[in-house]
Amino acid sequence: MATATPPRLTRSQVEEIVRQVVTERLKAPGPGASGLVVHASARHAHLCREDLDRLFGPGYELTVDRELYQPGNFAAKETVTLIGPRSRLISNLRILGPLRSRTQIELAFTDAVSLGYEDVPIRLSGDLDGTPGAYVMGPHGVVVLKEGVIRAAMHAHMSTDEAAGYGVSPGDVMKLRVGGDAGVTFERVHVRVDPAFRLEVHMDTDEANACGLRYAREIGLFK
Numbered sequence: 565m566a567t568a569t570p571p572r573l574t575r576s577q578v579e580e581i582v583r584q585v586v587t588e589r590l591k592a593p594g595p596g597a598s599g600l601v602v603h604a605s606a607r608h609a610h611l612c613r614e615d616l617d618r619l620f621g622p623g624y625e626l627t628v629d630r631e632l633y634q635p636g637n638f639a640a641k642e643t644v645t646l647i648g649p650r651s652r653l654i655s656n657l658r659i660l661g662p663l664r665s666r667t668q669i670e671l672a673f674t675d676a677v678s679l680g681y682e683d684v685p686i687r688l689s690g691d692l693d694g695t696p697g698a699y700v701m702g703p704h705g706v707v708v709l710k711e712g713v714i715r716a717a718m719h720a721h722m723s724t725d726e727a728a729g730y731g732v733s734p735g736d737v738m739k740l741r742v743g744g745d746a747g748v749t750f751e752r753v754h755v756r757v758d759p760a761f762r763l764e765v766h767m768d769t770d771e772a773n774a775c776g777l778r779y780a781r782e783i784g785l786f787k
């Protein structure tokens with residue numbers, strides 16, 4: 565019996581197939597169909613001017629690597645090394661810009677455990693009093709951070725109009741349902757309103773993995 569060799573695709577045929585698949589994915593009505601997008605924020609650092617100077621040298625300016633969804637925010641090319649209790653460390657911790665008035669390190673629960681923290685509280689951005697500290701190492705120097713390590717509370721960015729549409733005010737707490745094989749409803753999504761914000765929910769990587777965000781079939785934000 566003659567065995568047929570499977571036909572080989574030419575390079576241009578492969579490219580055409582890839583193009584079709586990519587285009588279909590882009591057109592697929594994903595969770596953003598209602599204008600709502602949910603993004604997982606990997607662990608990262610926000611730095612104040614003074615700490616950037618100490619870590620990278622006086623007057624140093626961050627380099628934009630990638631613009632983020634919220635206008636004006638970006639992932640920088642620069643990274644730092646984070647050293648936690650018991651001298652465990654995370655290297656290549658991404659810095660997000662622009663600079664803030666206080667340095668803040670945002671970790672997922674898994675990151676906090678692997679660094680040896682007993683407890684890293686869930687806090688809103690900027691609410692840093694009484695949080696644990698860390699050593700932060702850059703190419704120019706080291707910062708001894710007395711406090712500023714948090715797990716970021718899940719939150720929704722929205723414009724004034726979008727807040728009115730949902731009937732919510734800054735500081736309100738909403739629910740986020742992520743439908744899929746896991747099917748999870750998060751009960752505490754903090755509302756943050758600014759005229760310049762675009763509608764977006766931020767969760768950390770543990771939360772995204774827990775709800776299977778990447779494979780979510782439907783996403784809803786409600787009161």
Ligand SMILES: [Zn+2]
Pocket residue numbers: 719721766
């Ligand atoms: Zn955010």
